[in-house]
Amino acid sequence: MSTQQLLLFVLILFVRWLDQKLQLFDSIAHVQKNYKMTVLFLTFLLIFLYFLRQFAVYSISYSSFLYLTVILLGLNSVFHFTVYLYSRYYQEQLRKLVLSQQYNNDLDKITLADEFRHDYRSILVSLVGYIEEYRMEEASAFILSVTDYSKNLLDEDSYDQLKRLMIPPIQGLLLQFIESCEKNGIHLRISIPQKIYDADISISLIDSIRSLSTLLDFIIKQQNTESKKQIYLTFEKKPHSIFIELSNLPKQQYSEIKQPDYLITDKKNLKTFGIAAVPMMLKNYRKASFAFYFNHKKCLIILTLPLKYASLVSEP
Numbered sequence: 001m002s003t004q005q006l007l008l009f010v011l012i013l014f015v016r017w018l019d020q021k022l023q024l025f026d027s028i029a030h031v032q033k034n035y036k037m038t039v040l041f042l043t044f045l046l047i048f049l050y051f052l053r054q055f056a057v058y059s060i061s062y063s064s065f066l067y068l069t070v071i072l073l074g075l076n077s078v079f080h081f082t083v084y085l086y087s088r089y090y091q092e093q094l095r096k097l098v099l100s101q102q103y104n105n106d107l108d109k110i111t112l113a114d115e116f117r118h119d120y121r122s123i124l125v126s127l128v129g130y131i132e133e134y135r136m137e138e139a140s141a142f143i144l145s146v147t148d149y150s151k152n153l154l155d156e157d158s159y160d161q162l163k164r165l166m167i168p169p170i171q172g173l174l175l176q177f178i179e180s181c182e183k184n185g186i187h188l189r190i191s192i193p194q195k196i197y198d199a200d201i202s203i204s205l206i207d208s209i210r211s212l213s214t215l216l217d218f219i220i221k222q223q224n225t226e227s228k229k230q231i232y233l234t235f236e237k238k239p240h241s242i243f244i245e246l247s248n249l250p251k252q253q254y255s256e257i258k259q260p261d262y263l264i265t266d267k268k269n270l271k272t273f274g275i276a277a278v279p280m281m282l283k284n285y286r287k288a289s290f291a292f293y294f295n296h297k298k299c300l301i302i303l304t305l306p307l308k309y310a311s312l313v314s315e316p
Contacts, residue, residue, distance in 0.1 A: 042079055045075070052064075052068055095168075098162055101159045105159055158189075161190045161191060162175070162190070164195045164196065165192055166198065167198050167205075173212060177216045184223070185229055186220065186223050188233070189233070190233045190234075191235070194236070194237040200242060200307055200308060202285065203282070203306075207285075211278045211282065212244075214275055214278055217274075218274055219301075231246070231248060232250055241287070241305060243303070243304055244305070245303075247301065249298055249300065257294075259293070262293045263291060263292070264292045265292075278303075282303075285306070290302070290304075
């Protein structure tokens with residue numbers, strides 16, 4: 001009996017180490033399609049073989065028990081390995097999509113830069129003319145018009161920022177978010193200063209995706225009612241936590257909304273905004289926190305997710 005318990009304990013440690021190394025169980029979240037019939041078939045097959053194995057135990061047929069045990073282990077291994085391969089496939093497809101989107105954006109920027117280069121000489125001549133005639137107000141207005149003209153070149157590329165988020169399911173979620181913002185005419189600014197990996201997030205991948213999806217849907221609905229549509233999203237990795245900030249204000253204006261009077265914690269009020277599920281999910285994790293500030297359509301959401309392994313140096 002003690003030998004069986006020891007073997008079971010060793011097997012549990014081995015499976016835990018294998019899951020941490022390959023993230024086999026989390027890889028299910030990477031699979032984007034629904035394979036309902038395949039999963040149902042495999043589930044019924046495994047249940048059927050399990051009961052046959054139990055029957056072999058009671059009928060004292062050691063050879064049948066051994067054969068069925070080997071078959072069950074083999075099918076389980078094939079199932080998990082197949083899911084792992086599918087998850088790797090979807091991760092590679094997602095990386096290709098991000099690179100393709102960034103390539104298209106770079107081409108657009110090159111085209112705009114070429115157009116701007118042709119106009120550069122005439123812009124300088126016009127500006128010099130204003131300055132020589134001491135028409136400073138008109139020169140200032142002219143510079144502002146040039147800035148607006150080249151705004152697409154000066155803005156940061158959201159797709160370029162996504163390359164630092166090394167978590168394919170969340171990366172895919174943000175791709176959909178970028179497309180929704182473009183479709184709704186919302187100006188989006190994403191900032192991810194450091195690389196963030198799967199292993200950095202200590203909470204469940206499913207819960208992190210659900211939380212982010214709920215918050216992103218909320219901010220898009222909120223901005224669709226505004227005349228000035230803008231969203232600012234930041235992922236920042238600190239030595240012990242990952243901070244996610246989502247707002248319709250730039251960081252310089254956070255002080256306007258980040259006040260105790262504007263902090264909403266009541267479950268009923270959060271439910272009216274459609275985000276009550278987020279703090280409920282985060283309650284299951286130590287050191288994870290959620291803050292929601294709202295006043296006159298100005299909002300700021302701050303998620304704090306503890307790092308799985310605390311880092312001493314921030315990675316660029």
